[in-house]
Amino acid sequence: xxxxxxxxxxxxxxGEAVADESAVTDRxxxxxxxxxxxxxxDEELMELLHDSAMTAGAAVRSTSAARDLVFEVEGASxxxxxxxxxxxxxxSPTEGAVLKLQRPEADDISLTPDSAxxxxxxxxxxxxxxxxxxxxxxxxxxxxVRL
Amino acid sequence: MPTDVAVLxxxxxxxxxxxxxxxxxxYLPLVCxxxxxxxxxxxxxxxxxxxxxxxxxxxxxxxxxxxxxxxxLASTTRNECLRVISQSRRSMPVDPVEHSDFAGAExxxxxxxxxxxxxxxxxxxxxxxxxxxxxxxxxxLLTDPPATYAEITERLGIPTxxxxxxxxxxxxxxxxxxAMRALFPPVEPMGVRP
Numbered sequence: 001x002x003x004x005x006x007x008x009x010x011x012x013x014x015g016e017a018v019a020d021e022s023a024v025t026d027r028x029x030x031x032x033x034x035x036x037x038x039x040x041x042d043e044e045l046m047e048l049l050h051d052s053a054m055t056a057g058a059a060v061r062s063t064s065a066a067r068d069l070v071f072e073v074e075g076a077s078x079x080x081x082x083x084x085x086x087x088x089x090x091x092s093p094t095e096g097a098v099l100k101l102q103r104p105e106a107d108d109i110s111l112t113p114d115s116a117x118x119x120x121x122x123x124x125x126x127x128x129x130x131x132x133x134x135x136x137x138x139x140x141x142x143x144x145v146r147l
Numbered sequence: 148m149p150t151d152v153a154v155l156x157x158x159x160x161x162x163x164x165x166x167x168x169x170x171x172x173x174y175l176p177l178v179c180x181x182x183x184x185x186x187x188x189x190x191x192x193x194x195x196x197x198x199x200x201x202x203x204x205x206x207x208x209x210x211x212x213x214x215x216x217x218x219x220l221a222s223t224t225r226n227e228c229l230r231v232i233s234q235s236r237r238s239m240p241v242d243p244v245e246h247s248d249f250a251g252a253e254x255x256x257x258x259x260x261x262x263x264x265x266x267x268x269x270x271x272x273x274x275x276x277x278x279x280x281x282x283x284x285x286x287x288l289l290t291d292p293p294a295t296y297a298e299i300t301e302r303l304g305i306p307t308x309x310x311x312x313x314x315x316x317x318x319x320x321x322x323x324x325x326a327m328r329a330l331f332p333p334v335e336p337m338g339v340r341p
Contacts, residue, residue, distance in 0.1 A: 016262050146231065
């Protein structure tokens with residue numbers, strides 16, 4: 001006995017499959033096609049080690065709406081906290097570190113970490129972002145996340 | 148016959164934007180369909196979709212098994228949907244448990260017995276492997292409400308008496324497509340293995 005042996009079951013499954021096509025919007029298509037321009041070849045991809053949005057179960061809902069993210073790659077890390085439009089955090093290493101906030105449809109914003117690696121930026125809109133950390137001759141990028 | 152996904156992945160990794168367009172067209176229904184099933188709409192839905200495609204661009208040269216791309220897209224989309232849902236729960240002043248209509252209260256794609264995102268993708272690809280007339284017939288029968296036999300005869304030129312048998316042949320051919328055989332590999336006959 002195999003799945004969809006019955007013709008009416010197969011037709012019902014096909015109906016579901018075809019119905020997915022009606023969920024596609026022009027905005028989604030445009031953004032998906034444009035994503036290609038972000039293709040990178042020679043950058044270190046950082047790993048998302050911690051995301052508060054993935055650890056908070058419904059039963060232990062925090063009263064804080066802050067989002068905590070930790071990215072890491074060999075020799076470098078970025079800690080991010082985002083709450084009410086304020087982005088704060090710390091990078092490592094600190095020596096000559098340059099941090100940028102990127103959005104798919106906007107200019108990069110430079111965040112200048114202080115001597116201890118701390119940075120702060122106000123007036124940050126929610127949306128899809130990633131961070132680029134440059135130090136020595138390394139250029140490390142985080143995965144895209146939705147703040 | 149659609150281009151093999153492994154070929155498209157390789158072309159995109161080498162910088163072929165046209166191949167990227169083909170990948171997007173093929174898998175947008177998978178991503179957008181899953182987002183809708185998590186009951187996300189508007190800006191939330193757009194953000195999730197955009198994040199998934201940006202992640203794919205970033206990962207495309209690192210995919211070990213290009214054939215597993217539908218599964219990769221499905222799990223990345225699910226994770227992004229759950230992140231959005233979790234965040235909106237945290238910042239919501241009301242208890243989501245009391246609001247049964249709350250987005251993504253359950254993940255409908257994981258309920259046993261339902262058609263999974265990967266299965267629906269394979270079914271769409273199987274349809275695209277069929278000859279034009281058979282595919283058109285099935286699509287007309289799949290509209291809600293289904294097209295009448297008179298409409299089918301007028302549009303596709305299939306005599307009314309042949310519609311039932313043609314539908315049966317189309318479904319039989321669909322079961323034998325590359326996409327369906329990949330989804331359900333044939334069971335080995337008894338006694339083949341020692």
